[in-house]
């Protein structure tokens with residue numbers, strides 16, 4: 001297997017793609033020997049996933065105690081102390097290191113990498129240095145902040161560069177936000193500096209969407225628009241693939257566009273949930289139905305919609321442990337490929353699928369907005385609702401209403417908007433398309449839009465889980481990139 005080192009690993013989206021690639025005999029092509037990440041919750045998720053891979057590869061199948069954990073019959077702690085899983089977790093803890101990369105800590109990270117590679121010279125470096133400082137949102141928020149250009153996060157890519165110079169992987173795959181293409185510091189554009197720095201140690205840089213045969217690549221050639229490649233989400237990210245010149249490797253084949261896949265393809269098979277009500281954690285079905293009835297009455301007052309009767313509905317829960325419905329899929333279609341990927345070896349219950357609580361006014365807004373999505377799939381603006389339903393704060397009457405766009409239904413028949421790391425705070429922007437459920441998306445729904453398989457379990461509190469999901473490279477996209485990297489290395493034809 002080809003060793004992989006994953007730095008700034010997040011919850012492991014990029015790594016999941018590499019770990020999933022199999023050769024024609026069904027053997028794994030890549031083996032992650034080290035993941036470095038500093039956040040505690042992400043490290044827990046990564047460790048569980050690393051152990052899951054080992055336990056799922058056992059000759060006799062997963063140990064019973066691990067199956068019970070997947071079925072939520074026992075807790076994580078109960079499973080973790082069982083002797084049957086001890087060896088797998090010992091390996092996983094050796095692979096996943098909680099560590100902060102920095103110039104000062106290089107001697108320690110160098111030691112870890114040397115130990116993990118054990119002298120092997122054909123290996124792959126993956127990961128994306130953190131993006132906050134030069135992400136577009138980060139820049140606009142910090143326009144007047146003098147400390148911005150000195151922010152060390154601009155320069156965390158230097159840690160990536162250091163590892164390339166010191167350990168010379170055959171290939172590296174570096175992911176980042178689009179903002180890095182236009183971000184500037186005192187000396188000029190950051191992207192030009194990064195490109196020159198990455199080439200200097202003897203690497204050629206390639207895009208996964210524009211062939212290098214077409215001549216020198218302009219910066220935007222490195223942007224991958226995920227929705228063009230079988231991902232149910234508009235996520236545009238920079239991916240740079242570097243090949244060590246002296247290894248004389250063939251250039252990667254670019255990714256093949258697929259038919260679009262949608263929110264429906266991604267989340268419709270998940271168990272339906274009702275929302276929680278803020279400050280009423282124990283709200284009963286009747287209390288919740290009363291809010292829905294109120295919303296329905298508001299909807300009926302609107303002139304333009306042919307309306308069905310108020311649905312009696314089934315008794316939806318706020319937390320679901322039942323299993324998603326398994327759809328029979330044709331894996332030769334993009335939607336079938338996505339569903340087969342999401343549902344492969346799914347656990348018997350749905351993980352990370354718990355509805356958040358919202359204020360009653362927001363629940364009504366969610367119901368109305370989701371019910372008023374147009375036939376061609378446009379989410380209505382909050383200002384198109386009667387004024388009684390406009391949010392109370394701020395300047396809704398101004399010509400420019402920045403927060404008007406804060407409410408968005410993720411419509412069924414299109415890819416979703418980008419799942420971002422602050423999704424935990426942005427429920428309004430991720431309204432579930434089914435008005436009946438009157439809620440924002442769960443962690444599992446966000447994870448599905450990011451193409452994490454259902455057996456990928458996120459640990460930490462809910463905010464931390466959302467952050468992990470939003471930070472990741474979609475694993476299915478990563479798998480497509482990893483397949484091409486495998487071809488370059490002659491491991492997969």
Ligand SMILES: C[S@@+](CC[C@H](N)C(=O)[O-])C[C@H]1O[C@@H](n2cnc3c(N)ncnc32)[C@H](O)[C@@H]1O
Pocket residue numbers: 008009010011012013014015036037038039042099100101102127128129130131156175471472473474
């Ligand atoms: C964009 S996320 C990476 C996502 C990952 N590539 C994936 O596909 O899941 C960046 C991660 O870098 C971590 N990080 C930030 N600064 C770090 C540092 N100095 N050392 C180690 N990890 C760091 C953050 O906690 C965050 O999880």
